[in-house]
Amino acid sequence: MGSAGSRGALAGAAVEVVDPACGRWGYASGTADLRTGRPMDVRDRLRIGSITKTFTAATVLQLADEGRLSLDASVEHYLPGLVQGNGYDGTKITVRQLLQPTSGLPDHGEALATADVEWLRHHHFTPQDLVRRALRLPPPAHPWHYSTTNYILAGLLIENATGRPAEAEISRRIIKPLDLHDTCWPGDAERIRGPHSRSYFTTEENGKAVRVDGTEWNTTAGGTGGALVSTPHDVNTFFAALLDGRLLSPARLAEMRTTVAGDPERLGPDGRYGLGLITEPLSCGGVWTGHTGSTRAGHHGIGAVAPDGRQVTVVVNETPTTDTAAATLLAAVDTALCPPAR
DSSP, rough: EEEEETTOOOSSEEEEETTTTTEEEEEEEEEEEETTTOOOOTTTTTTOOOGGHHHHHHHHHHHHTSSSSSSSHHHHHHHHSSSSEEEEEEGGGGGHHHHOSSSSSOOOOHHHHTSSSHHHHHOOOHHHHHHEEEEEEESOSSSSSHHHHHHHHHHHHHHHSSSSSSHHHHHIIIITTOOOOOOOOOTTOOOOOBBBOOOEEEEETTOOOOEEOOSOOTTTTTGTTTTTTTTTTHHHHHHHHHHHTTSOOOOHHHTTOEEEEHHHHHOOOEEOOOOSEEEEOOTTTSEEEEEEEEEEEEEEEEEEOOTTTTTEEEEEEEEEHHHHHHHHHHHHHHHHOTTTTE
C-alpha cells in the first residue's frame, strides 16, 4: 500500500496502435511494479475486464449462425427456472436482450460493491450464485443497463448449447484459432501467469486515500463477463478478426454492430451499444467500435477500431479515480485513431 492522496498520475500505461498502411507499434510509460520500479511493457499481460464480453458475445453469435440457439428465444427456454423471482421473469427476456443489454436485469457487482475486499479477492463464485445475487436487487431505473450478470447468463447459454464449459468453448472457437497466445482464462488462479503488470486501486482508510495492490485476485465474479487475461496485441488481433468478418457471417456481424442508445451516465451522451460492442464518436468523423474493460483489482483498458480499420488498445494498471483521468484515456483513443497528420 501507499498514499494516494497526492498522486497526480496513474502508475503505468501502455498502448498498441495498428495502422493498415503502416503496421503495428507500441509504447509504454510509467511503472508496472511499484515494489521493484520495473517499467511498463506493452507486451505485459493484464486483466481486460469487460472486453471479455465481446469474446462471449461473438461465441453466442457463432452458435446462432449454426442454428444452435436463437437470439430471439427466451432465456427461460434454455435455462429454465434460473431467472425467476423478485419480479424478474426469464420468459420475457431474450438472448438478444442479454447481449444488448436491455434485459432489465441488475448487475451482481452492485451486490458485491460493499463486500470486504480481502474476502472478495479470494472468494470463488459460481455463475448460478452470481445470478441469484443479482436477482435479489431492485430493477434498474434505465431501460439500458450495463450488467455483467447478462454475460454470466450468456456463458451459461454457451454451456447449454454445446455441453462444454463456456470458457473452453470460447477458447476453442476464438482464442486458439486466432493464435492469441497471451489470452487465457485464469479460473480460480489468483496470480496472472507469464509477464504481467501489477494492478492498483484506491480505497479509503482512516479518512485517507490509500493505494492497494490488487494483482492477486480470484476473478470468478467476472466470469464470462470479465475474467479474461490478455495483452494489447491480442486484443487488437481479436477486434480486427471480428470486425473484418472472420468470426461471424455478414448477417450476424451486422446484428452485432446494430446499436441502441446506452445510459449516458455509463457511456456518455453519444455512446451506443450493440451485441457486446460499444461505439463512441471520433473527432475526425464516424465512430470507433470496440469495448472498454475495468476490474475491481485495478487493470483498465479500451480496445477500439476506426471506420478505416486503424486500431488502438490502451491499458493502464491502476483504476482511474477521477472523471479527468477517464476522459484522458478516451482522448488517447481519439488521438490514436485520428492522428493530426490525417
